[in-house]
Amino acid sequence: MSAFRQGTLALVAESGRRLLGDSLVAVAAASALAAAGLALAAARSTADLGFVAASARLWVRQLAPLVAALVAAARLGPALAGELGAMRVGDQIDALVTLGGDPRRQLVVPRVIAAFAALPALAALADAVGLAIGGGIAAGIAGAPAARAALDGFARGDVLSGLARASLSGVALAAIGCALGLAVRGGAPEVGRAAARAGGASLLAVLALQLLLGLGAPA
Amino acid sequence: MTAAERSAPAARSAALEWIGVGKRVGGRELLRDVTLAVPRGSISALLGARGAGKSLLLRLALGLERCDRGSVALLGRDPAGAQRVECARLYSRIGVVFTSGALFGDWTVARNVGFQCAQVQRQPAAEVARAVRESLLLVGLKQVEHERAGALPPGARQRVALARAIAHRPELLLLDDATAELDPIGAEALLSLVVQLRERLGLTVLAATREPSAALRIADQVALLHDGRITAAGSADEIRRDPDPALQQLLGGRAHGPIAP
Numbered sequence: 001m002s003a004f005r006q007g008t009l010a011l012v013a014e015s016g017r018r019l020l021g022d023s024l025v026a027v028a029a030a031s032a033l034a035a036a037g038l039a040l041a042a043a044r045s046t047a048d049l050g051f052v053a054a055s056a057r058l059w060v061r062q063l064a065p066l067v068a069a070l071v072a073a074a075r076l077g078p079a080l081a082g083e084l085g086a087m088r089v090g091d092q093i094d095a096l097v098t099l100g101g102d103p104r105r106q107l108v109v110p111r112v113i114a115a116f117a118a119l120p121a122l123a124a125l126a127d128a129v130g131l132a133i134g135g136g137i138a139a140g141i142a143g144a145p146a147a148r149a150a151l152d153g154f155a156r157g158d159v160l161s162g163l164a165r166a167s168l169s170g171v172a173l174a175a176i177g178c179a180l181g182l183a184v185r186g187g188a189p190e191v192g193r194a195a196a197r198a199g200g201a202s203l204l205a206v207l208a209l210q211l212l213l214g215l216g217a218p219a
Numbered sequence: 220m221t222a223a224e225r226s227a228p229a230a231r232s233a234a235l236e237w238i239g240v241g242k243r244v245g246g247r248e249l250l251r252d253v254t255l256a257v258p259r260g261s262i263s264a265l266l267g268a269r270g271a272g273k274s275l276l277l278r279l280a281l282g283l284e285r286c287d288r289g290s291v292a293l294l295g296r297d298p299a300g301a302q303r304v305e306c307a308r309l310y311s312r313i314g315v316v317f318t319s320g321a322l323f324g325d326w327t328v329a330r331n332v333g334f335q336c337a338q339v340q341r342q343p344a345a346e347v348a349r350a351v352r353e354s355l356l357l358v359g360l361k362q363v364e365h366e367r368a369g370a371l372p373p374g375a376r377q378r379v380a381l382a383r384a385i386a387h388r389p390e391l392l393l394l395d396d397a398t399a400e401l402d403p404i405g406a407e408a409l410l411s412l413v414v415q416l417r418e419r420l421g422l423t424v425l426a427a428t429r430e431p432s433a434a435l436r437i438a439d440q441v442a443l444l445h446d447g448r449i450t451a452a453g454s455a456d457e458i459r460r461d462p463d464p465a466l467q468q469l470l471g472g473r474a475h476g477p478i479a480p
Binding site for chain 2: 006008010014087090091092094095096097098099100101102106
């Protein structure tokens with residue numbers, strides 16, 4: 001493998017590892033809470049197992065990717081804006097340019113690829129935790145048929161659709177964080193401001209993306 | 220005589236040249252009609268107090284900023300007006316050491332030093348490794364390839380930055396206050412290395428610095444940037460004798476004078 005590919009893959013792996021490490025516990029906890037709430041509502045409010053199945057489908061298609069993206073939005077956008085902003089302030093971006101490098105290709109693209117790959121992993125974790133907690137609660141309240149209804153309530157296509165949504169969110173979050181980081185001019189206070197702006201912009205982007213992809217549509 | 224005519228003889232032998240350069244930043248005119256040439260094969264020093272505009276002048280030379288007036292010739296080309304490919308080709312002929320080293324702290328030393336060879340020139344891994352080893356040896360570093368660059372002490376970091384700047388064997392080496400964050404011993408060691416490298420690699424060197432002693436010790440020619448202009452220029456001996464008040468204040472390290480503390 002060429003040194004170029006090695007370097008790029010190392011950056012992708014490094015960025016992905018950092019994102020996953022930061023977010024695994026938060027995604028698991030948020031998924032457990034959200035799924036528990038959903039399962040309680042679904043199992044208590046109606047004896048109709050179809051509602052339980054629809055909730056499970058809603059979870060894997062839309063809510064699990066949303067939980068993963070919201071957790072990542074709180075961390076990924078600000079982290080990337082801070083990281084690239086600090087590189088701007090610390091002259092690393094200029095150094096890279098004067099070495100003939102391209103910051104977009106060498107710094108942004110690996111991070112976007114890492115987010116594209118890491119967000120589905122977070123969404124898959126949210127799927128698993130949510131179904132386990134939600135299915136368990138539904139079974140506890142409405143018996144084993146409720147748990148079976150939850151597991152039978154979605155197809156592989158629903159899971160893949162959710163993972164694809166998560167990937168798109170990852171691309172958007174990484175792009176926002178990197179763009180705001182590269183745009184930093186000035187000193188350390190500007191880096192802090194860019195990180196804060198990236199946090200807000202990331203949350204808005206995730207919500208807008210979910211709306212665009214049909215969060216409002218019935219599962 | 221126009222600025223272009225005045226600079227014509229210099230242009231033929233200059234590795235880097237600013238011609239009538241002016242630049243405003245945030246409403247302040249930081250550079251006014253700066254004309255300066257760095258002869259090929261020389262070590263030149265651009266002396267100036269903190270905030271005098273030395274880094275800005277280098278940034279203009281590198282095409283990282285655009286001049287409001289005048290022009291720049293970096294190895295005969297203005298990088299600000301060049302296409303990306305041409306710019307990359309131009310950058311492959313220069314090396315830059317920034318004040319803080321500007322290394323990627325999370326990367327290994329080898330990845331930092333071999334960046335241009337690997338990521339830009341896309342050389343095979345074995346050649347990159349060889350270039351890294353040789354460059355590190357040239358700056359007196361051994362067996363640090365696999366260390367994290369950010370974990371090195373400041374003196375070693377600047378040496379790694381110097382190794383990165385010469386790894387692709389440039390013609391022109393630019394130092395932007397490269398010793399400003401080093402202790403006196405580290406600064407002296409780095410400057411000695413630069414002088415040795417000029418001899419061994421046939422480099423042209425421009426060192427922007429606020430340290431008059433460093434400038435006078437290593438440079439064939441020194442220019443003082445003050446109040447947005449080159450107010451004094453010449454050999455080290457000429458500079459020592461120059462009555463320019465800003466220069467004398469800087470040389471004498473005095474608090475009172477035209478340079479505000």
